[in-house]
Amino acid sequence: MTTALRRLRNYIDGEFRDAADGRTTEVVNPATGEAYATAPLSAAADVDAAMAAAEAAFPAWRDLIPAERQKVLLKIADRFEERAEELIAAESENCGKPIALVRSEEIPPMVDQIRFFAGAARMLEGRSAGEYMDGFTSIIRREPVGVCAQVAPWNYPMMMAVWKFAPALAAGNTVVIKPSDTTPASTVLIADIIGSVLDELGHSRGVFNVICGDRETGRLMVEHKVPAMASITGSVRAGMQVAESASKDLKRVHLELGGKAPVVVFEDTDIAKAVEDISVAGYFNAGQDCTAATRVLVQDSIHDEFVAALAKAAAETKTGAVDDEDVLYGPLNNANQLKQVKGFIERLPAHAKIEAGGEQVGEKGYFFAPTVVSGLKQEDEIVQQEVFGPVITVQSFSDEKQAVEWANGVEYALASSVWTKDHARAMRMSKSLDFGCVWINTHIPLVAEMPHGGFKKSGYGKDLSAYGFDDYTRIKHVMTSLDG
Numbered sequence: 001m002t003t004a005l006r007r008l009r010n011y012i013d014g015e016f017r018d019a020a021d022g023r024t025t026e027v028v029n030p031a032t033g034e035a036y037a038t039a040p041l042s043a044a045a046d047v048d049a050a051m052a053a054a055e056a057a058f059p060a061w062r063d064l065i066p067a068e069r070q071k072v073l074l075k076i077a078d079r080f081e082e083r084a085e086e087l088i089a090a091e092s093e094n095c096g097k098p099i100a101l102v103r104s105e106e107i108p109p110m111v112d113q114i115r116f117f118a119g120a121a122r123m124l125e126g127r128s129a130g131e132y133m134d135g136f137t138s139i140i141r142r143e144p145v146g147v148c149a150q151v152a153p154w155n156y157p158m159m160m161a162v163w164k165f166a167p168a169l170a171a172g173n174t175v176v177i178k179p180s181d182t183t184p185a186s187t188v189l190i191a192d193i194i195g196s197v198l199d200e201l202g203h204s205r206g207v208f209n210v211i212c213g214d215r216e217t218g219r220l221m222v223e224h225k226v227p228a229m230a231s232i233t234g235s236v237r238a239g240m241q242v243a244e245s246a247s248k249d250l251k252r253v254h255l256e257l258g259g260k261a262p263v264v265v266f267e268d269t270d271i272a273k274a275v276e277d278i279s280v281a282g283y284f285n286a287g288q289d290c291t292a293a294t295r296v297l298v299q300d301s302i303h304d305e306f307v308a309a310l311a312k313a314a315a316e317t318k319t320g321a322v323d324d325e326d327v328l329y330g331p332l333n334n335a336n337q338l339k340q341v342k343g344f345i346e347r348l349p350a351h352a353k354i355e356a357g358g359e360q361v362g363e364k365g366y367f368f369a370p371t372v373v374s375g376l377k378q379e380d381e382i383v384q385q386e387v388f389g390p391v392i393t394v395q396s397f398s399d400e401k402q403a404v405e406w407a408n409g410v411e412y413a414l415a416s417s418v419w420t421k422d423h424a425r426a427m428r429m430s431k432s433l434d435f436g437c438v439w440i441n442t443h444i445p446l447v448a449e450m451p452h453g454g455f456k457k458s459g460y461g462k463d464l465s466a467y468g469f470d471d472y473t474r475i476k477h478v479m480t481s482l483d484g
């Protein structure tokens with residue numbers, strides 16, 4: 001007996017709609033490998049409709065006093081809490097994520113982040129107004145950018161949607177957001193939540209629109225004439241395409257494109273604590289995290305002890321069913337990602353050694369074992385490229401200079417960490433590490449008040465924080481004559 005697939009829809013101007021031409025894609029639960037829903041495969045007509053709704057809603061939303069936008073965001077945050085179990089269920093089915101961890105690790109920060117941006121809505125800053133030429137006063141207006149086209153990734157579909165819509169709406173922009181084609185369910189649910197709040201508080205539902213679809217849909221959004229800004233979290237390849245498309249009409253671009261975080265462990269570190277924290281930061285969310293503690297560089301004097309402890313921690317780490325509370329992570333997000341991760345392992349050079357894991361787990365779904373690979377060289381593919389799977393690589397370094405050179409010797413530059421009891425060394429390393437974030441004796445925590453974003457091929461623009469908020473605004477100089 002076949003069960004009917006649930007039908008997800010776009011959310012445009014306050015209405016749930018199928019794609020105009022009726023095309024759909026199947027949405028697969030990665031824990032089972034089975035389709036559970038269909039989602040629209042949106043094309044130009046759908047993108048036009050969503051952009052038109054966001055464009056029509058923009059003037060009224062822009063012109064609200066910030067306190068009114070704050071009220072909307074605070075209510076959205078409350079509603080996220082009230083409907084948390086629905087969000088958790090959707091996200092867990094989207095991604096195969098352990099239910100208990102979505103509840104404890106995703107819902108509270110998301111709610112906090114929305115509340116942070118609700119506050120930011122009332123903190124639109126400009127530098128001092130004043131007389132910079134005799135007889136004239138200059139002031140700064142900080143304004144929203146306009147309609148924002150936003151493309152979210154599949155690793156944290158709900159949270160990345162929050163990182164995009166919350167600062168954009170707080171600053172007075174309107175939004176058209178596209179979830180990944182593998183994970184649309186939680187974003188469609190978010191549309192229901194935001195739409196109902198907008199309605200209750202008397203605002204146009206066109207302020208927030210969701211378009212489901214694939215890369216081509218994303219391209220149509222970015223190239224569309226309406227949005228003033230394109231924001232994407234995704235691969236370097238996707239980011240470069242967005243930057244190129246956006247350059248045709250000089251749209252503002254905001255890119256978060258992944259990482260290859262070095263985890264630099266010096267010989268004076270507390271090995272047991274470092275191993276415990278690094279294995280959680282490397283395997284959480286199946287390593288599908290752009291800041292994952294994926295690339296360990298360990299000082300040669302403690303290398304063997306450290307690798308043995310890391311391999312033991314990997315063997316004790318559990319992946320499995322969404323309702324198993326002992327599980328640290330679920331499956332890889334999709335069949336293609338499983339193939340990618342397997343490919344990295346299959347192509348390992350002869351000098352590499354698999355210390356733990358290295359294979360798929362179970363026959364159903366896309367689970368992969370917690371893996372440790374040692375004996376690697378700086379130029380190896382698995383050291384240079386983002387694996388986005390539960391794989392921690394280990395290299396052995398001799399001194400601080402070599403550690404810095406290897407840590408910085410990749411094209412990504414999002415996050416990093418240094419592990420040492422020597423404060424001066426930690427401070428020297430935090431200056432030398434060429435990454436958007438340096439953690440000291442920890443790895444992966446983030447807070448709404450601090451920026452998340454990288455350098456080099458990790459992209460540009462910040463998420464979270466007042467810096468992220470500013471990215472969704474533009475500044476205008478107004479100069480007035482004092483002669484009347």
Ligand SMILES: NCCCC=O
Pocket residue numbers: 155156288289290291444446
């Ligand atoms: N830990 C959150 C990282 C966001 C991007 O993957």
